[in-house]
Amino acid sequence: MPSPARRRVWAVAPFDLDFRPGERSARRAVRVSGPFPGQKDQERETVAINAEYIGREYPAPEPYEVTRGKIREFAEAINDPNPVYVDRAAAEAAGYPDVIAPPTFPVILGMAGSAYAVADPELGVDFSRVVHGDQSFHYSRPLRAGDVLTAVTRITDVKTLGGNGMLTLETVATAADGEHVVTAGMMLVVRGE
């Protein structure tokens, strides 16, 4: 049985806490342990995002209008023939006032919100190194044609793990009458070298 002492934790490094107030996020060359037992330590460029930016908000500059044409385009792009996305009569028969959008449609709002964060020069994220880590949606109801949604994206967490920066964002979309429609959560991995 392998000794527990041989197990290495390839985990949160303390260096991402070293930011001075107002300092932007950065890629830093640091010495880290190899991920596997026996692997040499190595110089590695690490992505670190300043934790000071947790809570920063990026409101969408204008409301997002959900249209039948955009829902149809999205449903066709995911090759989903469900009639409630394109046929108003089918949607009404299912109890909706108009065609509804596929469950992952609100990623359009989340993606736009993440673009504002990624473009934030103070955050210092290199878009070319961004990979999507996880995604969640919590719906109060499905999006439907005719919705005019206000979206606000907020940074909910940043960390550094294994040399990669991890940026967690939450986009809350509300209807014109203030009703909550969907909250989209997204974790982006900013890959180190």
Next chain:
Amino acid sequence: MSLRHADVEVGTELPEQTFRVRRLDLVRYAGASGDFNPIHWNERFAKSVGLPDVIAHGMFTMAEAGRVLTDWTGDPGCVVDYSVRFSAPVVVPDDDEGADITVGGKVKAKNDDGTVNVLLTARSGGAKVLAKSTAVVRLA
């Protein structure tokens, strides 16, 4: 015809489906979603950042896994929660075959409020491409 809560048990399996994804699907998805990250359409760029080839949008895989869920329930509006972690990329070669994503699912819990918890699985090229892929759906 929507699925009813009474028709479902813990352990009920969702019908498995396999989805083909080609470069054209990624271009179309990029346009529809607004995600134009070049790793999803530019092989030269994808390789320059250490990827084996162009990879599918994670959200494309999440959308296809969502189809297994909504085809099963009948009503896509019944989804209350849906979350996934992208555990491996779906590598999409530049040929007419592309890649396959195979999605299955199983009911893990039946709740008193009329909802059920579903665990979805997705595989491509021998790799598990979604992890912790769970959904809560409200049934009639």
